Amino acid sequence: MKKVILIGFMGAGKSTLGRRIHQASGMPFFDLDDWIEAREGRKIGEIFRQDGEAAFRALESKALDILSDELPGEWVLSCGGGTPCFGDNMEKLRKMGTTVYLKLSPELLASRLLPEKEHRPLISGYSEAELVDFIRDLLNKREMFYKKAHLHLKEDEVDDWFLKLMG
Ligand code: S3P
Numbered sequence: 001m002k003k004v005i006l007i008g009f010m011g012a013g014k015s016t017l018g019r020r021i022h023q024a025s026g027m028p029f030f031d032l033d034d035w036i037e038a039r040e041g042r043k044i045g046e047i048f049r050q051d052g053e054a055a056f057r058a059l060e061s062k063a064l065d066i067l068s069d070e071l072p073g074e075w076v077l078s079c080g081g082g083t084p085c086f087g088d089n090m091e092k093l094r095k096m097g098t099t100v101y102l103k104l105s106p107e108l109l110a111s112r113l114l115p116e117k118e119h120r121p122l123i124s125g126y127s128e129a130e131l132v133d134f135i136r137d138l139l140n141k142r143e144m145f146y147k148k149a150h151l152h153l154k155e156d157e158v159d160d161w162f163l164k165l166m167g
Pocket of ligand 1 (some may be wrong): 008009010011014033044079080081082083120121122
């Protein structure tokens with residue numbers, strides 16, 4: 001039974017890959033941020049602004065608990081960039097299915113995130129010059145969690161893995 005959990009930094013392509021798997025295989029796809037927004041009736045940015053990051057992290061953990069009980073059969077889940085790095089979320093994720101870390105360099109992440117940084121509460125306050133350093137520092141702190149994933153994929157390894165999953 002395929003249960004795939006995509007993790008990695010913002011901009012790593014988790015949701016895009018999740019949608020691609022869904023389109024190619026029909027496996028149901030869930031995006032944790034979208035799921036939280038739908039349930040809360042608010043955008044992630046609003047939740048951060050109105051209630052703060054700690055409140056968002058509590059909602060994120062609760063969402064994982066609900067989803068891990070409610071998702072039968074095969075599925076793909078894409079997490080938020082911080083999901084595996086709080087509480088015992090990474091252990092929960094590893095129990096739910098095969099965790100896959102999409103591993104990109106800080107430079108590549110910064111180039112992808114720059115055009116859309118205003119929509120992302122954690123990086124919207126940084127200038128272009130500051131962004132890559134912020135990403136490098138946060139990635140350094142988060143890698144110890146990401147590295148616990150069952151699989152680690154670099155950008156150029158994603159297509160081969162995708163084909164294997166489809167096969
Ligand atoms: C976050 C990543 C975002 C979202 C929130 C916090 C993070 O998800 O959950 O803004 O802490 O890295 P994406 O990685 O899907 O952008």
